[in-house]
Amino acid sequence: MADIVATPKSQSHGDHYDVDYLNDGSLLSWLTTVDHKKLGVMYLWSILFMFFLGGVFALLVRLELMNPGQTIMTAEQYNKAFTLHGAIMVFLVIIPSIPAALGNFALPLMLGAKDVAFPRLNLLSFWIYVTGAIIATVAMVTGGVDTGWTFYTPYSTTTDGPVALMTFAAFVLGFSSILTGVNFVATVHKLRAPGMGWFKMPLFVWGIYATAIIQVLATPVLAITLLLLIFERLFGVGVFDPKLGGDPVLFQHFFWFYSHPAVYIMILPGMAIISEVIPTMSQKVFFGYKATAFSSVAIAIVSFVVWGHHMFTSGQSQLAGAIFSFLTFLVGIPSAIKVFNWITTMYKGSISLAAPMLYALMFLILFGIGGLTGIFLGTMSVDIHLHDTYFVVAHFHYVMMGSTLIAFLAGLHFWWPKMFGRMYNERAAQIAAFFVFIGFNATFLPQFLLGSRGMPRRYYDYLPEFTFLHQVSTVGSWLLGLGFVIMAGYLFASLRKKMDAPSNPWHARTLDWQTSSPPITHNFHEIPVLKQGPYDYFKPFEPSVEGYHE
Amino acid sequence: MSEHAHSSGARVYVLTLVALLILTGITVGASYINFGSASANIIIAIAIATVKVSLVALFFMHLRHDNPLNAIIFISSLIFLGIFLAFPLIDIQSRDKIIPNGLRVREQVAAPKQAAPAAPAPAAPVHH
């Protein structure tokens, strides 16, 4: 595409061309905006709100588990609490968190594009997300659902409550995710700045691209699974109900065909952020760029063939179990490549320990624990013991909360100045990070022990011998909550001061930093022409956007 | 926009349609004939359908001349669908077979409700 002609400044968009996007248009115009940056910000607020809601349910769950026996709620209420906690955190928070909020904001900027490929589709997918959230809320207030986030049949087809509605909400949310994925794949393929070959793309883009592939290929299966479940409840078709000749294990195949790749929909964007933060904060060229880029795609593809590791005890055949176990281990390899590449990237860097980097380092440690405990679970004989115990709960909180959400926080702090044009209080950020780290480990490290000693999950009551560890975990969850309260405090505070962020506070070299903070409505005055790789910190900075200055 | 839209002219489309109609006739005809087993009939029907689908994709949907990326997307969706079919199939087909004397998951055989003899001969798997 050598023939690209830069749009002259004066053409079509004259008047609001130079205004930063936050102040461009009335408040009401946000609701119908097709600007990827505004959509990203709206996603961000919705997701943070949902995270707060899911967090409140988490704290309730932990409070109930403070002591054996009934503490603050009945068994039914507890079952609804953890179901809603899981469902909110998965479908409304973590799956959209990085791609839809930060990805929407940063991806086109990083590619040097003016917007995503299909801006109106982007708006549609945001409103579909909101619709899904509303339906889920309706399901919550009209009785709540007690199936667990996995909706296993035949429990889910026979229990009372608005299960069909909740399922429908997840179905709708799936479409939001699909459309985001379609949009991003097309954007990456077609809207890269001139000069940006595939291997000149920032690794964040690679990660989001791999994620989008999974979103496109796996989410439709979730849609049809949930539709079949609704059908099953409404008409009693019986595909998953043994009483009518169906096979409940088949439901698990359907569910995990989506939901295992979905855990990589969660982690790949997190890894993508880390791949951005570490070289930038270390001012070092990325070690093993290509290997890291390919490993994202490798993880995406292999993730489709390991889902059966959730079903070792479910009555699937041993042959299937063996194949799935073997393939599960293979996912460890690309993950290992990534971990060691990140670490080596820091070697002989010039490392700043500002908040984004603190979270990135935290990620390395917590993902280490989360990923390495995944290996225990992939081992068949060991998983037979650990399946459906707190070991699994601890594992997935280390990878979801401890890795993906921590990466999300790294990204949030990283792009916050770019998004809102303001710097937050660094000191307060460090204190919050401390509480998050301590609180998180206090909450979930004891759960590994609980699990290996045999404490099953989804238990509202437990044997007295588990009391101490549960109490540590509950206290930990308050420390964690405290960390988030501090964070909310200084982030909101930063929004109230005047814009003071430089356009490139971290001295990054990717294109998103070569426009003003916050960016202008159309991102760049001129289409950037790539002059330098994204991480060429070993040579002087050569901006790709004309007239760029820090 | 680009040449590919023009290159397959109306003639190609007509020929494609004729081929599709003939194949439909063959499928319907074949369904009246017994090829030995139920699965043979199904396989034949699916095979013909696949030929038809390829014709539509190649000519009506222009995959033959289109950007190969689009074909890659189309084909990978089929590959992943294949994965989705293959693993549950492996599971269901091998639920009884891998370990002799191993965990035998019997389909709904009348359970010996009363005293079971100490060592019953492993019941043959009942597959309907």
Add this chain to the structure above:
Amino acid sequence: MSSESYGHAAEHAFRQHHFVNSEQQFDTSKLGMWLFLATEILMFGGLFVGFGLMQANYPEAWVAGHHHLDRIMGSINTVFLLCSSFTMVMAVHASSTNQKSKTVLNLLATLAFAGGFMVIKYFEYSHKFHEGILPGRYFSYAGGGPPEQAMFFGFYFAMTGIHGVHVLIGMILIAWLTIRAQRGEFSSAYYTPVDLIGLYWHLVDLIWIYLFPLLYLVS
């Protein structure tokens, strides 16, 4: 391909600002459409997988169930959809070569075939409702047969129902295209909507090509 060749009025009218030229826009839209089709394939695919696995479990019920379906009607519907696909591709061809009236005619023909398809489906459905052949627990057919027929018809209605919804959506889109074509909005420089909806329509056809033998011709 150089952007100069698209320097006419159409170029500016339809190009969104974040694309460099309309060729890029066209390719991107098409890529997006193919991605969307991939999701459709996997969604329907889920149904096919469930259908196939259950067929392996209950072959007798499947055979018994398919006896309630009319091969002739199914075949006619197959022919309708194939023809509609043909007229659709002719419409795409016509619009890309600036033949307005041919475009409109072909689109109308497509609509007619699709309508015919839905009419036949309507008769098939109402006949079954009448006989008590309904999905799942509402299955109340008096003529007996294996109980898992209820499941077969669960699939039948789910698959043909979702497919039918796709046909309806397609008809609405094609009607909209017809109006735009009549207004002369399409030309060799811009016929993206016709092309994309065409792709969608062919996919609807593709799915039927598999549905037909699987549902109507099991034996």
Add this chain to the structure above:
Amino acid sequence: MNWLRDWMMPLAASEHAKKVDDLYIFTFWLMLAFFILIVYLTVLFPLKYKRKKEGVMTINFSHNLALELAWSVIPLILVIGLFFWGFNDYVESRVHQNDAIEVHVTANKWNWAFEYPDGSRSIKALHVPVNKPVRLILTSEDVLHAFFIPALRTKTDVIPGRYVELPFTATVAGKHQVFCAEYCGRGHSGMFAELYVDTPEQYETFLKEGPEEFKAMPLVELGKFTYNEAGCKSCHTIDGTKSEGPSFKNLWGKSEKLRDGSSVTVDESYIRESILNPTAKVVAGYEPVMPSFQGLLRDRQILGVIEYIKSLK
């Protein structure tokens, strides 16, 4: 490394459990080594290469084939090893001897019922002889459950409409906990059972007359035990509140209104009938959902329940 094992794992009551522990502990050390390496470098590099001055150029160190191969190939070899080890142990644990004692296990919300080769039955308490191969044949009457014995490091989902088998040989006599590990609704966290690994003599007496403890217990206590362990608790309270079934508090001697309009005085024979044939007389305001306990409770237990209800005044 026994202290570590004892700290992390419950008592190991079978050979298989010991093997699982071996693998678990081995994996633990292996993963710990990787983890320490990660933590060491993640802490070391930021401290050592802390930014001293802004705007410095760093080295161009972007490839090193040997390093990259090392950290791909070594983990690969290790995980393949782990796979075979884990798979092998798993297969072994599921192969069973032909002379195994077969016990049928039926799960329902939220109860475990066991039926022994001689036709005797028990609820929420599974008795097996020590060092003898056992094969459980499990099925469920309603939703998915899972039979989980931490001490044996084994579990399996229990699936309605199917029979799943779980072989094991317990080597440590005594009482071990059994959990339901697959979420099954309100009573999931109370769906326990006890696994009694008996000496051969104990097992004999158990089959003949129920567990020895029963005989030793005073009737009221046996009744209370039965109430707690046989599943009455999940539907009947003892504090007067209404649950799935009527509360046992102040039940004795009361005149109950029945569904059909008649009424009956709660006495010995009525309670006995309610337990053995619950649908014969259904109390007004309740659904006839109580299962029959015919054959599940030994005679002395029924007497105990009657005494227990009497005591709840």
